[in-house]
Amino acid sequence: MIRLATVSPCFNEEDVLRHSVERLTELFGRMKTEGLISDDSMMVFVNDGSRDATWPLIQQLHSENKYVRGINLARNVGHQNAIMAGMMTARQWADAVVTIDADLQDDIECIPRMVRLLADGHDIVYGVKVSRQADPLLKRMSAQAFYKLQSTMGVESVYNHADFRLMSRRALDMLADYDERNLYLRGLIPQIGLPSATVDDVISERYAGQSKYTLQKMLNLALNGITSFSVKPMYAIFHLGLVFLLVAVCIGIYVLHALITGTAVPGWASLILSIWIVGGFILISIGVTGVYIGKIYTEVKRRPLYHIEEIL
Secondary structure, eight states: OBOEEEEEEESSOTTTHHHHHHHHHHHHHHHHHTTSBOTTOEEEEEEOSOSSSHHHHHHHHHHHOTTEEEEEESSOOOHHHHHHHHHHHHTTTOSEEEEOOTTOOSOTTHHHHHHHHHHTTOSEEEEEEEEOTTSOHHHHHHHHHHHHHHHHTTOOOOTTEEEEEEEEHHHHHHHTTOOOSSOOHHHHGGGSOOOEEEEEEEOOOOSSSOOSOOHHHHHHHHHHHHHHHOOHHHHHHHHHHHHHHHHHHHHHHHHHHHHHHTOOOOOHHHHHHHHHHHHHHHHHHHHHHHHHHHHHHHHHHTOOSOOEEEEO
């Protein structure tokens, strides 16, 4: 039997927390009866700067339920950093860690299968979404577009996998060696290279409250993932610049021909259009280059990803 820890980042999750603990407690009981996990397994909730009663509720649940542990971060650091804080802390307590969002929209019945695959020699087990019907249409469409864009940009990741996964302590120790400030765990963890497997994950409806993962946060995550693991946008700008150069040469030949034949006519519209196209391209180029420079700036400062205020 292994000592298992589930790690759940929490941001304003007071509406779902008690229900989630009840479901996980029932699951832990079944897994213990089946001999999959030990009695000292745990569920770890990471309070990521919540503004509601999430942390007081975690404290109450900790006093009521032997499985519940809590980590209170000093401030809101974001989903990826909160997961990292939970994993790096829980690896000192457990043989394996399962990361799962506090709303439990991921299928918790995948967790016993993950543990069995761990026993078969897989250090990392990914939950892969086979059905997203419970997600809003816009979220489903944006997620599919994001995974395809990642693949096009050459980012190594598991298709349709978010942050529902199991990692052994050995895998977590290797992950700790990655000292990056711009965290994108979906791209980082596959680089570890240890034996891995997947399980099918069917997304369910949220029990209560609203999802805290807004469209803006998803877009920021997508931008971070692509720019952290791919330089293809820079090459795309270079190739686009060559196309603009070729167009400029063609326009130059046309203008020269018009001057020789005497057919040149002042063209205000074409001039303004050219200025706007080239100006837009230059601004986009500066913006993409600035993103990469900004990430370098963040990395070289080596600031901590998080500070833990209290551990239960």
